[in-house]
Amino acid sequence: MSVMDKIASSKRESFITNSPWIIHYDAASCNGCDIEVLASLTPLFDVERFGVVNTGNPRHADIFLVTGSVNEQCKPVIEQIYNQMVEPKVVVACGICACSGGVFKQCYNTMGGIDQVIPVDVYVPGCAVRPQALIDGVVKAIGILRAKREAMLDGKPVPTPALRVGAELEVVRHSPDDEPAPTGADASDAAKETK
Template identity: 60%
Template sequence: MGLFDKAAQKSPWIIHFDCNSCNGCDIEILACLTPLYDVERFGVINVGNPKHADILIVSGAVNQKNQRVLKNIYNEIPEPKAVIAIGACGCTGGIFRECYNVMGGIDTVIPVDVYVPGCSPKPEAIIDGVVKALGKLEEKRKKMKEKGEENPFLPEEFTSELVEIPSLTSETKEPVSVSHNPEEPK
């Protein structure tokens, strides 16, 4: 990895969506941000806008009403992105899988990269999940590069074609006359 690639690596920004959970996992995700675990020292920031995020953390199972919201949030996150399913119910449906309004785990609606089991998982496990997701993100970024898709985080290279700026002098036959005299009547 060159120096430029290393410098262009980004700290992961996460977005959290509570899909159908009992709050147990949500408060553990928030606990990761607090002084005891403090993931911000690694540059992990919890953001509210999906367009700023790299990693989507979802807790809880999917139901009929929130699957549309989950898909929307997933589609709004720019590529490359990773999804982490938190908790037993996020992975498979868990204790809620027999409920009439529950469709199953997160992977019934969107592709999931990392599963964090437990009811509820400890903050250490969640941080481990985020670290694993970082590896996945890096793989995806490499694949995008091989395919030739532009990495949105890298600046455009200088070999790209220069855009021609239309010049006034060569093509316009009559140069536009601009008067600098304020006293001249219009």
């Protein structure tokens, strides 16, 4: 590898993707997901061993963890935090309320999901979201962060998911027709019956 290649590859490697800083905001959630976000920073789960640091400043943050179904009053706050973050940035919707509105979807005051307000890159379901799932979501977010940074280095537009205003989250329901073919002992029994 030549010296120029080394410089080029070191430019590709970034402290942003090796040590992403997160910011957390509670957008009309029940608090359960928020304390799980904090719990994943504390000794049992300890995401700091992956270089993930919690920050209170949007300008320092790379990953935006949002919990809860949005209401009209916190909508401008979320937009402001999102706009204050510098590119590349990734939004993680933590918990089923942040994904689709969850149990509060039918309430008069909720808009139903963070993706009604800002583009969401990673959806982490759960009520309340488990720290393990959250860590998995953040790891996925780091991959997206890397892809966005690569795009910026190459001078391409940063891939940003579209807003889903008014769209329903896809719910995959398994009907009895979709059941997988029986296997093993069941399969031989089923074969006998058809004979």
